[in-house]
Amino acid sequence: MTSSENTLFMIMFAFGVLMGLVFLVYVIRQAFGKDSGEIGGWELRGSSQRIAAIARTTLAEGMRARVGAGFAVMIVVAIPIFWFTSEGDGTIKGKLQMFLSYSLGFTGFCLSLLTIFFSCRSLSVEIASRQIYSIVSKPIPRWQIIAGKWLGVMVLNLLLLVVATVATYGGARGILFGFRQELRHELETYGGLTPTQAAETVFAMGNVSGIGKAGTESPIITAMCQALNRSTDQVAEMLLRLPEQSRVNLRRFDEIRRQVLLARAALPVEVPDLSDEVLRQYQKLKDAGELPTDWTDARIRRQIRSALTAQYCTVPPGPQNSRQWRVKGPPPVKGRDVIMSIRFKLNAPGYVPPREIQGQMLEENTLLCAWGFGDPKKAEFANTLEPYPVNTNYELEIPSSCVEDDGTVIISFANLDPRRNDLNIDLPNRGLEVLYRVGSFETGIAQAALAILIPIAGLASFGVCASTFLSFPVGTLIVLTLFVISSSMGFVADALAATKDYIGPNVTWDFEVRRLTVDAINWALAIGDLDPVSQVIEGRAVGWSALWDGCWRFVLLKGMAVFAIAVIVIRRREMAAVIV
Numbered sequence: 009m010t011s012s013e014n015t016l017f018m019i020m021f022a023f024g025v026l027m028g029l030v031f032l033v034y035v036i037r038q039a040f041g042k043d044s045g046e047i048g049g050w051e052l053r054g055s056s057q058r059i060a061a062i063a064r065t066t067l068a069e070g071m072r073a074r075v076g077a078g079f080a081v082m083i084v085v086a087i088p089i090f091w092f093t094s095e096g097d098g099t100i101k102g103k104l105q106m107f108l109s110y111s112l113g114f115t116g117f118c119l120s121l122l123t124i125f126f127s128c129r130s131l132s133v134e135i136a137s138r139q140i141y142s143i144v145s146k147p148i149p150r151w152q153i154i155a156g157k158w159l160g161v162m163v164l165n166l167l168l169l170v171v172a173t174v175a176t177y178g179g180a181r182g183i184l185f186g187f188r189q190e191l192r193h194e195l196e197t198y199g200g201l202t203p204t205q206a207a208e209t210v211f212a213m214g215n216v217s218g219i220g221k222a223g224t225e226s227p228i229i230t231a232m233c234q235a236l237n238r239s240t241d242q243v244a245e246m247l248l249r250l251p252e253q254s255r256v257n258l259r260r261f262d263e264i265r266r267q268v269l270l271a272r273a274a275l276p277v278e279v280p281d282l283s284d285e286v287l288r289q290y291q292k293l294k295d296a297g298e299l300p301t302d303w304t305d306a307r308i309r310r311q312i313r314s315a316l317t318a319q320y321c322t323v324p325p326g327p328q329n330s331r332q333w334r335v336k337g338p339p340p341v342k343g344r345d346v347i348m349s350i351r352f353k354l355n356a357p358g359y360v361p362p363r364e365i366q367g368q369m370l371e372e373n374t375l376l377c378a379w380g381f382g383d384p385k386k387a388e389f390a391n392t393l394e395p396y397p398v399n400t401n402y403e404l405e406i407p408s409s410c411v412e413d414d415g416t417v418i419i420s421f422a423n424l425d426p427r428r429n430d431l432n433i434d435l436p437n438r439g440l441e442v443l444y445r446v447g448s449f450e451t452g453i454a455q456a457a458l459a460i461l462i463p464i465a466g467l468a469s470f471g472v473c474a475s476t477f478l479s480f481p482v483g484t485l486i487v488l489t490l491f492v493i494s495s496s497m498g499f500v501a502d503a504l505a506a507t508k509d510y511i512g513p514n515v516t517w518d519f520e521v522r523r524l525t526v527d528a529i530n531w532a533l534a535i536g537d538l539d540p541v542s543q544v545i546e547g548r549a550v551g552w553s554a555l556w557d558g559c560w561r562f563v564l565l566k567g568m569a570v571f572a573i574a575v576i577v578i579r580r581r582e583m584a585a586v587i588v
Contacts, residue, residue: 058148058152059152059159062155066130066156067163067164071164073126076126079168080168083119087111087115088179090114091107091183100183100187100257100261101263102260104268107176107180108176108545109542115172116460119460119464120463124467126161126471127468127472128471128480128483128484129475129480131475132474132478132480136479136480150578154472154574154578161471161472162464177450188210191258192209195209195210198250199247199249212234213228213231215231216230219266228262229244268449269547270447272547272548273444274442275336276435276438277419277435282316286316289312290309321434322431323432323433325423325425326423330378330420331421331422332421333419333421334416334418334419336417348406349444350419350441351402351441351443352401353399353440354397355398355434356373356375360429361427370425376395377393377423377424378392378421378422378424379419379420380421382417383418384418384420388410395425398431417442421433443548455549455550459540459543459555462536462538463535465567467487467535469567469574470487472571474486477577491535493529495537536558536562538555
């Protein structure tokens with residue numbers, strides 16, 4: 009924007025903030041005034057018993073209502089169906105991830121709809137049928153009625169979520185148990201083992217540890233050798249007699265224990281501070297008289313920073329263009345073979361054709377790259393040279409011996425592809441992350457369940473607020489529409505051309521208006537989305553800090569704001585005289 013447009017925007021923004029504060033003061037004065045529509049209504053003494061009583065009544069109503077029973081039956085019936093029908097990519101890992109995705113995703117969706125229908129019904133039906141008279145005619149503050157209704161809705165959601173989470177956890181364990189039983193049967197049928205040997209071999213797989221390796225170096229093979237007291241070649245020969253799908257599932261089972269059945273935190277590898285280089289490039293252009301005359305200084309600096317960031321994230325072919333990053337994670341724990349892994353995505357500019365080099369066929373859309381972990385000057389340095397798929401997330405483990413005592417790990421990377429293709433690692437968008445274990449699978453799924461509750465709590469606040477002044481059909485339609493808009497703000501921003509992809513040579517005033525409009529809608533309707541489903545299927549922990557941040561922002565702060573609006577509305581409504 010030009011300086012005049014920027015000044016006008018700041019004046020309008022300040023005026024809008026001032027008007028908002030004036031309106032807020034007016035609303036508060038009206039709510040707490042003597043003519044607010046309620047007698048003595050902000051008393052706290054004895055509030056817990058009254059709120060609990062209303063919550064129990066609301067919960068009982070929800071359990072009796074057809075809408076609550078209907079959604080409960082849908083969740084209870086759907087999870088076993090997902091257990092039987094989930095196949096994924098045909099492997100044990102794909103089946104487990106699809107089941108977790110469908111089960112948790114469907115549970116969150118059903119509870120969101122249940123919350124909208126039930127919360128919008130909580131007060132509107134009672135007001136329409138005049139059942140509310142029996143409550144408001146008593147000396148009970150109306151804010152306690154709102155709090156009791158919200159709490160009753162959330163207790164119903166919590167009960168159903170606990171049932172669904174336990175069923176999901178049991179289903180996940182059941183999938184793994186079924187795989188073990190099938191493997192045990194095939195070891196007896198095709199591998200020539202006795203029932204006792206097969207049982208001991210399958211049991212030993214549950215105690216596998218160490219980094220994942222290919223072929224006979226896999227820790228799965230090592231565990232089988234120890235259980236059967238056989239050599240690696242003998243176990244490999246036995247496994248070759250198994251069906252191919254079983255051998256594939258053994259490799260996927262090894263990935264499950266390292267990438268799904270745990271809770272991990274992520275440390276992104278970030279772009280270093282480029283401020284000094286931006287300043288140097290800017291001064292160089294200024295001295296040469298090459299600064300664009302129709303651009304502001306801020307835009308020129310942003311453009312220089314963007315170009316430098318893209319240059320840093322691009323790795324040309326050749327060992328001379330190698331990159332090295334240092335990431336500090338938790339200190340290594342003695343006795344553990346693996347403490348960290350890296351998750352990366354190599355982006356290629358286009359199609360990469362296949363090519364044969366030194367007798368090795370490099371498949372299409374792969375790039376030959378070298379990764380190194382640890383200090384290259386030390387004996388513990390570990391490296392690997394493999395072709396990796398492009399535009400696909402991939403994981404590699406970091407041996408604990410490559411991690412410094414303070415948790416620092418040095419990551420080296422070189423693009424050695426003979427096809428001479430540049431590649432890009434999108435560091436600003438978490439294109440390279442260091443993952444480390446912070447808990448068990450049980451911890452991860454429990455945090456995911458709590459993350460599902462955060463947007464549901466926001467929906468309950470909106471629904472109860474709508475039920476104070478709207479009829480049940482109208483309130484449901486409005487809150488449902490707001491929920492759909494909130495869940496698709498990315499599409500809304502793209503439809504209104506308010507994303508950075510639509511920025512032209514100059515930032516125009518109409519673009520700023522669209523961007524501010526989308527940001528305002530997003531801020532007003534956001535109810536929190538920690539994406540718990542994708543976190544669980546990737547073996548990531550939502551994190552207690554992220555849960556607290558979402559609870560604070562969307563449940564306490566925004567929920568209390570909507571709660572206050574609901575109390576103000578119901579306090580202003582004349583529904584019955586108070587009987588003392």
